Amino acid sequence: MTLDWLKPAERLGSLPPYVFARLDELKANAQAQGVDLIDLGMGNPGGPTPQPVIEAALGAIQDERNHGYPPFEGTASFRRAITSWYHRRYGVKLDPDGEALPLMGSKEGLGHLAMAYINPGDVVLVPTPAYPAHFRGPAIAGADIHTILLRAENNWLIDFDDIPTDLAKKAKVLFFNYPNNPTGAVAPKSFFEEMVAFAQQHQILLIHDLCYAELAFDGYQPTSLLEIPGAKDISVEFHTLSKTYNMAGWRVGFVVGNRHVIQGLRTLKTNLDYGIFSALQKAAEAALQLPDHFLTEVQQRYSSRRDFLIKALATLGWQVDKPSAAMYLWVACPPGIGAADFAFLLLQKTGIVVTPGTAFGEGGEGYIRISLIAECDRLAEAVERLKTANIRYDSVPSHF
Numbered sequence: 001m002t003l004d005w006l007k008p009a010e011r012l013g014s015l016p017p018y019v020f021a022r023l024d025e026l027k028a029n030a031q032a033q034g035v036d037l038i039d040l041g042m043g044n045p046g047g048p049t050p051q052p053v054i055e056a057a058l059g060a061i062q063d064e065r066n067h068g069y070p071p072f073e074g075t076a077s078f079r080r081a082i083t084s085w086y087h088r089r090y091g092v093k094l095d096p097d098g099e100a101l102p103l104m105g106s107k108e109g110l111g112h113l114a115m116a117y118i119n120p121g122d123v124v125l126v127p128t129p130a131y132p133a134h135f136r137g138p139a140i141a142g143a144d145i146h147t148i149l150l151r152a153e154n155n156w157l158i159d160f161d162d163i164p165t166d167l168a169k170k171a172k173v174l175f176f177n178y179p180n181n182p183t184g185a186v187a188p189k190s191f192f193e194e195m196v197a198f199a200q201q202h203q204i205l206l207i208h209d210l211c212y213a214e215l216a217f218d219g220y221q222p223t224s225l226l227e228i229p230g231a232k233d234i235s236v237e238f239h240t241l242s243k244t245y246n247m248a249g250w251r252v253g254f255v256v257g258n259r260h261v262i263q264g265l266r267t268l269k270t271n272l273d274y275g276i277f278s279a280l281q282k283a284a285e286a287a288l289q290l291p292d293h294f295l296t297e298v299q300q301r302y303s304s305r306r307d308f309l310i311k312a313l314a315t316l317g318w319q320v321d322k323p324s325a326a327m328y329l330w331v332a333c334p335p336g337i338g339a340a341d342f343a344f345l346l347l348q349k350t351g352i353v354v355t356p357g358t359a360f361g362e363g364g365e366g367y368i369r370i371s372l373i374a375e376c377d378r379l380a381e382a383v384e385r386l387k388t389a390n391i392r393y394d395s396v397p398s399h400f
């Protein structure tokens, strides 16, 4: 029973229904029955944080100078580490005092930026499918959200012809993310140039999520939006240490770009939190300074799982695009079954957990996302179970 006077704020009601609820229920049931689940649902990277990062954290925890409230804008040395990393990695020069802000994970920053920049009724453009924080932050802020459908024929890139001019004129903010979660798509530099020209023409704030900046394969180098001349006037870019450095639980990310936008986010956060524990900021600095072989190891781990699973799924009739970045396969559902039903079926018949594409918005219908977070022997076991249950791209049991 909900008490009338204890009803949550209306902004909570603006959140789209939680697609994971039924999946969680099925997962709990399966676990209670002793099913050995193969969980490829979450994007939670497996494996330990690199040892030099752990050692930097241990040292910093022993130093009492790190025990008080951290500075609101993050420690000066972490901000410098961020801007040096940016310069080394992309050749982009940023001012550590004002153009870089540490965050308690990029999800926190994405949500709070929406609160800091979006008024109720403001027009916000968000691709579909998209990482949920890109539409939930604006939903909480009361935005008038217009989705832009991403399509396989366009390699999951935003097609600017899909955005009517009068909508573009009204839009205040556009969120986007390449390398993309969930589709695994990457965007060429020319796309970023087009994006900047589009935003300049229509005076739109661009919010780019570059959370897979370093999780790229086969020599592919993701582009930073800030490499494009003029981008800093109209955009900010989010990064996280969660994925590449196996630091999801540490909650460290950062935003870089336009100083006025960052100042607005900082003002909001000043009223809500104190930022990241200073000792963890020391550890994060160490992560950004890791020698390249740490990255190549992580990249190779994901690309070999990718290659293994694509090949194994092909024997069951699936043709899956080979992503050049991120940690997911975006896999078409067999014809005639929706994303949520297919995810439920996989769980019930095989104990394999995947994310239905609709968790990322209606544009994800017809697809499931498989996270490459298990070793190849577990992936092989998953494919064996599909074979045993006779689940192939062109034949799926009709009753489950």
Ligand SMILES: *Cc1c(COP(=O)(O)O)cnc(C)c1O
Pocket (backbone or CB within 6 Å): 043, 104, 105, 106, 107, 108, 131, 177, 181, 209, 211, 239, 240, 241, 242, 243, 248, 252, 253
């Ligand atoms: C995993 C992920 C994040 C990470 O968020 P953190 O809060 O930094 O852990 C952000 N954006 C996208 C697209 C992601 O896939």
